[in-house]
Amino acid sequence: MPGVSTLSLYIGLRFLTAIFGVFGLCTVLIFMIDFVELLRQAGKYGSVPAYMLAWITFLRLPAYTEILLPFAVLVGSISSLLLLARKSELAVMRAGGMSVWQFLRPGIAVAVLLGIFSSTVFNPMAASARDRSERLYSEVFGRESSLLGKGGSGxxxxxxxxxxxxxxxxxxxxxxxxxxxxxxxxxxxxxxxxxxxxxxxxxxxxxxxxxxxxxxxxxxxxxxxxxxxxxxxxxxxxxxxxxxxGSVISVSFWELPDLIYVAEKAGLSSSRLRIQYELLLTRPLLCVAMVFLAATVSLRSFRSGGIQTMVVTGMIGGFGFFLFMEISRQIGTAGLAPIWAAVWVPVVLAILISVTVLLHQEDG
Incomplete structure (x- = not known):
């Protein structure tokens, strides 16, 4: 049992390191792009100290990067599994009697914990930082940015x-x-x-x-x-x-239930708020779906070839899934489908399809 727990910890750290690496790289790129945009606006609307622009960019960063977590889990899981396969560590684990479900378990645990942390801790922090950045933006540029969304219900x-x-x-x-x-x-x-x-x-x-x-x-x-x-x-x-x-993205996870109740009591449309709340609730399960999707394209031995094709297929499948989720979200917002179905069904389908593919790969 001590050996099993140590191995699980090793695999979990591999997943965590790869996910954080992808997330950190995307965060740096977004920071640079947003900072350059603020520099352009500073040159157009007035001189603003560079440190203030950097601080505003930093405050806006959590709200921009929050939606990247599922993508980071997908790419990070693919990277960690490929690295384990390249070093023949997966082959050794299989030879020791471990099934794919056993060495995926640490990655699933990491995904669940990251999803829970993202919804309950990172999301409120991102909402608060975004509000602060909006105030600073208005103060330093002397311009009034629109604080309200342009959705049908305002x-x-x-x-x-x-x-x-x-x-x-x-x-x-x-x-x-x-x-x-x-x-x-x-x-x-x-x-x-x-x-x-x-x-x-x-x-x-x-x-x-x-x-x-x-x-x-x-x-x-x-x-x-x-x-x-x-x-x-x-x-x-x-x-x-x-x-x-503020917009829906600037509303904290813990504030959404009360806001939904007030909206429905007042006879206002709460679809966007309910969609946002359901998306945050499904985030841990979404991260698990990304681990399963990554496993379907990352467990083939390097000696058998075709690794690049499988990885590209997995990335295309991931982007296709995110597109499908966005279409489903819009359908739910428009009232064409129950909100719970618009959010939960795509995630459950992704898990079922990925598990089916894994079962076929492992057991034939």
């Missing part, structure tokens, strides 16, 4: 005020989120019951309230009323509204 926020809670939906934002356009507000009284709906052309954040211009107010059992200016109480400050008005 972006929304939950807020509380002296008169009760409300949920705002807006198409776009300016001045770091303090000015909104095409606004819809669902207002609740202090007991949590729906009070009114307010549709306005734009809203501006003042101290303690939103000023909604050209507002149409609809109340239960009453005729709609039009107001030139309508005040909606809020405890939000300009600093907090920047954090509240």
């Amino acid at each position: 972006t929304w926020l939950r807020q509380d005020g002296a008169d009760g809670q409300s949920v705002l939906n807006a198409a776009s934002a300016r001045r770091r989120g303090t000015e909104l356009t095409t606004v819809t507000a669902f207002v609740y009284d202090k007991s949590g019951r729906f009070s009114e709906r307010v549709d306005a052309q734009q809203a501006k954040l003042e101290e303690g309230f939103w000023v909604l211009e050209n507002a149409l107010v609809s109340r239960v059992g009453k005729e709609p009323e039009t107001f030139g200016k309508y005040l909606l109480s809020t405890y939000l400050t300009p600093e907090r509204v920047v954090d509240a008005l």
Whole structure:
């Protein structure tokens, strides 16, 4: 048993080192590309110190690299298995009575742990860093970047005020989120019951309230009323509204369940939030699928030849799978399929197909 645990640790470290190597290389490339883009913008919109540009790039980096983990697991697993095969270590393990499922077990364990860490720790850190980078970008460039997505349902926020809670939906934002356009507000009284709906052309954040211009107010059992200016109480400050008005990618894994609940309670579309939450939940299983996919193209002996063809096939299969996942995600977002099916079915199919191929390779 001590020998088995030592061997498992050795294989697991091989997987971990290869995955981190691929992830680190991609991270450096993304950092350089984004830094060059910021340098171009600095030359166009004003001089900014290089250290500040590097810091903004560093803060934006986690959000950009988060989606690279499954790709890093795929390439890292292929690399580690090929290295073990090239040194005949896999042949020795097979000769010692180990099956493919036994020496893949450490890699699967590494993939599960990395997936859990990515969803529960790295994702909240990336969301927080991205918000910080948006604030710095606006400050140093003196330009107001759009804080809201351009999806069909816009972006929304939950807020509380002296008169009760409300949920705002807006198409776009300016001045770091303090000015909104095409606004819809669902207002609740202090007991949590729906009070009114307010549709306005734009809203501006003042101290303690939103000023909604050209507002149409609809109340239960009453005729709609039009107001030139309508005040909606809020405890939000300009600093907090920047954090509240973000895209889905800037929402932490731990915040998503509450936001989904509020959206559905307010009658807003929560499909993008639910898709994001399901994607984060499936990330450990997705990483496991990448290990199985890597094994299907990396276990052939170097003496039998055809290694390059198998690796290229595996890479093409991986990219095809990521494309299939994106198409499935868009189908789920559009409401053409249940969200759980749009996210989980591609991952489960990838595992089943990979395991079937491995069974055929090993057992005939």
